[in-house]
Amino acid sequence: MVSPVDSIPTPGTLRAVCSTSMHVGGCASNAAIDLAKLGVPAVLCCKVGNDAFGDFVCAECINAGVDVSGVIKTQEASTTSSVVCVNSSGERSFLYTPGSTSTLRGEDIPLKLVDECDIVFVAGAMLLEKLDGEPCRRLLEYARQKGKFTAMDTAWDFEEIWMPKLTLRFLAWTCLCPVMKKRSV
Template sequence: MPDVLCLGILVADLVAKPVTALPPKGGLKLVESIQLHNGGCAANTATALAKLGFTAAVSGMVGNDGLGQVLIDNLIKAGIDTRYIMKTNQAGTSVSMVLVDSSGERSFIHYTGANALLRAEDFNQESLVNTRILHIAGSLLMPGFDGEPCAEVLKIAKSQGLMTTMDTAWDDTGRWMKAIAPCLPHLDIFIPSLAEAKMLTGLENSAEIAQVFLGYGVKVVVIKLGSDGCYIQTQDSSYHIPGFKVRAVDATGAGDCFVAGLLAGVLQGLPIDWCGRLANAVGAMSVTSVGAATGVVSLANTFAFMNSSIERQEGHKWQQ
């Protein structure tokens, strides 16, 4: 059984780059490339974990269509357990049109599709057997699962001794805190982006934001800061961990790869601040290639990248 079960959204990403402006109504814009990649937080995080050398399984829902089968086939090729992925005839596989500008930043046009149909009753508890971490991947984009249904699954995982973690996606429906508040007391680690965390709390300062989530019962809050790294806060300590400097090509899935790096650090038993450094490194490597998780390398090569960067910036190596 896997180190991590990634339960969440599965998406076919159509990545177009570079997109400098949208075409006028009835017009056309040329781009250099349009590529189809596996996407969605669950698929991206699991793929990055597998590339780092850990075992991962995915649970979620796709349409009974060609895109859904491509997603599953690609996950199998990556060495990921797909037995808990369900197919539905009630909706198509979720799709994101990812518009990447010349700096690597992205905008999305998203079809929720089959992800909207996922329910707590679809969850197979056998997937938790001998699993170390349950990661909820892409909360706020699963309207049938967000909130109390997700909280019930987290309770089950906690009762079986698993660590529980969650990241979020952008909520275009405006539910925000209402959709995740029931889950927070059952989370060991909560991993929103800064933009999402601001919308969830209505606050601007990372420390104040983290305190809100800690007040709900989360044990560790990790706020993703993009190229600026991450902010980590527990009840006893806080860290701002700077990011690594790389040439960004495509930031698609960078947050999911960050999460994979964080979970890899946890699985390795690293202190939480070094989990943050590893997460920053994996996230940085991911943006150096087109497509989510394409740029992620082995754990050994990631450590080598970290050592070279830390030695260059701080004058010493990290002895993992």
């Protein structure tokens, strides 16, 4: 996280900022950490790279009380990361590296984890290149057939093809939490 960033420096120049910090982020890890802090058991199932960022994500989740038995370390890609630029009014912009998130496949998710939980929360939809669409629909349908509450939180679709990605999932989730642009009143 970098702050304040009111504009990107002209190429070849330098601009000072007041602060930089590193945090675990993303829909899935944020939800799991928040649930664990509330005393609710949470299992995180995702892919991270076999790198320092992946180690950081796992360590921070474990420290918060999250079960990371569903986290897969991969050599396929580096851990997904974002640079969050916060301007002087507090508004955020993101520079995003898809990395390991884009390699998560339906077959990577152990159905045993689905069987053992009450809620299946697909977080970061629209960024899950190998899971978005039909594979996600199948996963959520399996969970629903097992009597699980299913929920989905979309991320910003930088490819801007929202509806084709969502259409296949409409019948498989109980709750949808879409990303909306903030509107001024």
